[in-house]
Amino acid sequence: MTVRTERREAAIERMADHVLAHGLAGASLRPLAAAAGASDRMLLYYFADKDDVLSATLGRVAARLTAMLDAALAPGLRLPGGPLLQAVWSEMSSPSLAPYMRVWLEVVAGAAHGQQPHRTIAAGILGGFADWIGEHLDAPEPERAGQGALLLATVDGALLLDAAGRRDLAEAAIAASVSARL
Amino acid sequence: MTVRTERREAAIERMADHVLAHGLAGASLRPLAAAAGASDRMLLYYFADKDDVLSATLGRVAARLTAMLDAALAPGLRLPGGPLLQAVWSEMSSPSLAPYMRVWLEVVAGAAHGQQPHRTIAAGILGGFADWIGEHLDAPEPERAGQGALLLATVDGALLLDAAGRRDLAEAAIAASVSARL
DNA sequence: CCATGGTTGTAGCGATCGCTACATAGCACC
DNA sequence: GGTGCTATGTAGCGATCGCTACAACCATGG
Numbered sequence: 001m002t003v004r005t006e007r008r009e010a011a012i013e014r015m016a017d018h019v020l021a022h023g024l025a026g027a028s029l030r031p032l033a034a035a036a037g038a039s040d041r042m043l044l045y046y047f048a049d050k051d052d053v054l055s056a057t058l059g060r061v062a063a064r065l066t067a068m069l070d071a072a073l074a075p076g077l078r079l080p081g082g083p084l085l086q087a088v089w090s091e092m093s094s095p096s097l098a099p100y101m102r103v104w105l106e107v108v109a110g111a112a113h114g115q116q117p118h119r120t121i122a123a124g125i126l127g128g129f130a131d132w133i134g135e136h137l138d139a140p141e142p143e144r145a146g147q148g149a150l151l152l153a154t155v156d157g158a159l160l161l162d163a164a165g166r167r168d169l170a171e172a173a174i175a176a177s178v179s180a181r182l
Numbered sequence: 183m184t185v186r187t188e189r190r191e192a193a194i195e196r197m198a199d200h201v202l203a204h205g206l207a208g209a210s211l212r213p214l215a216a217a218a219g220a221s222d223r224m225l226l227y228y229f230a231d232k233d234d235v236l237s238a239t240l241g242r243v244a245a246r247l248t249a250m251l252d253a254a255l256a257p258g259l260r261l262p263g264g265p266l267l268q269a270v271w272s273e274m275s276s277p278s279l280a281p282y283m284r285v286w287l288e289v290v291a292g293a294a295h296g297q298q299p300h301r302t303i304a305a306g307i308l309g310g311f312a313d314w315i316g317e318h319l320d321a322p323e324p325e326r327a328g329q330g331a332l333l334l335a336t337v338d339g340a341l342l343l344d345a346a347g348r349r350d351l352a353e354a355a356i357a358a359s360v361s362a363r364l
Numbered sequence: 365c366c367a368t369g370g371t372t373g374t375a376g377c378g379a380t381c382g383c384t385a386c387a388t389a390g391c392a393c394c
Numbered sequence: 395g396g397t398g399c400t401a402t403g404t405a406g407c408g409a410t411c412g413c414t415a416c417a418a419c420c421a422t423g424g
Contacts, residue, residue: 003401023295029382040382042402050382102294109291112284112345113205122346130351146358149343153355154332157339161331163294164304169312173335176328180362185371211412222412224372232412 008046008056011036015053016060020099024106029053055117058107062125065100069132078138081147082181088133088155089174093162101159190228190238193218197235198242202281206288211235237299240289244307247282251314260320263329264363270315270337271356275344283341 018035019027029050033040047053072091073079079087091097104125110118129152139147154177158170200217201209211222211232218225229235254273255261261269273279286307292300311334321329336359340352 007401025292025295025297028380030380039403041384041404044383045401102291105287105291105294108342108346109284109287110207111347112287113207115207119347123348126343126346126348126351130348143358146354146361149351149354150336150358150362152351153339153343153359154335155339156342157335157337160290160338160342161308161335164290164308165293165301166305166308166312169308169331169334172328172331176325176332177335179328180332210410212410221373223374223414226413227371 004046007038007042011038011043011046012056012060015057016064019057019061019103024054024103024110027054027057032057051117055121058103058117058121059124061100061103062121062128065097065104065125066128066132068097068100073136075135078136080138080181081151082178084133084137085151085154085174085181086178088151089158092155092159093167093170102163105160105163186228189220189224193220193225193228194238194242197239198246201239201243201285206236206285206292209236209239214239233299237303240285240299240303241306243282243285244303244310247279247286247307248310248314250279250282255318257317260318262320262363263333264360266315266319267333267336267356267363268360270333271340274337274341275349275352284345287342287345 014036015032018032022031029040029043032053033043036043038046043053047056069091073087092101107118107122107125111122130148133148133152134144137144137148137151154173158173161167161173162170196218197214200214204213211225214235215222215225220228225235229238251273255269274283289300289304289307293304312330315330315334316326319326319330319333336355340355343349343355344352
């Protein structure tokens, strides 16, 4: 069991790289296996089926993302809405996080059509986002949840505008939101 | 030329229905042709190639969407940010527009990876959105553009949260945004 | 009448998809 | 020294992908 688990783990790591670099579309077994330095035969030895491969890979991508978010803002540190929004956006729109955001969009698009494992993964990642914002948002209790949700929607919305090729609109939206929270 | 153009037009109409019902993923030639009541052979007689098919189909989807938006709010009618946001969101999150939003997410996800025709279509649809909001937003000039972009981002962000299975967060975000625009 | 050009069916190409059957090599344990 | 279990390669299954070659139909105009 040792060899198998160990190589399975290595495969996940390298497949996460591959998915981040090339996207979920076209992430079929043979290219994934090649990226993992294995054969498709072995991929289906390590994993039950393609859904299992994708779940593990996207799980790793999500884990890396939350690690990067935690590295970006010390846990427990709280900021008011405006500065937090600005900090989150500058992270999200940075080249190092852009691949994660592209994959995130693909996962959500899949989840919108109800397909697995996208639904489950999307719920997990979004929950992580929401928790992370909840931990870092400095706001009075009654409007805390609403403010967090709004911040999340604003960032994801700007992300979407950027992905659609209108970074100008995305940045205008963030700027307007920041200045509205004086 | 008449028969061809006419059937091509009918095919576009029915393929738009199909894509709205089943999504872009899995919209391959043979299912599309079946939905259009034709053979894949004929689809490639009416259109140059698959990209051409998709461009025409998504163009029709976009046209229907803008028509529905115009029907929802009389052209020229202006609303302040809060009411406009609420109106747009209640449209977007309604069952009749939900299929359009799902396809919109798929198009954006494709565009984020730079693939055609998604990039072009996404730019067109997003431009349409932005113009539509610009025409209906009642706001003083200096902050007009920023407010419009923010409204667009907020709606698209809420849309994304909803697609990811968290309609509760989406609605909380919209409510918070509306109440912030007192 | 028949030649021509727009229209359509049949059939199939080579590539890729997820997945599996089968054989084999190596190592562990009785 | 068998015996069995883990690990892996080879080969291929049937399905689907986008696309095309070829032949035929049918209407129209000479």
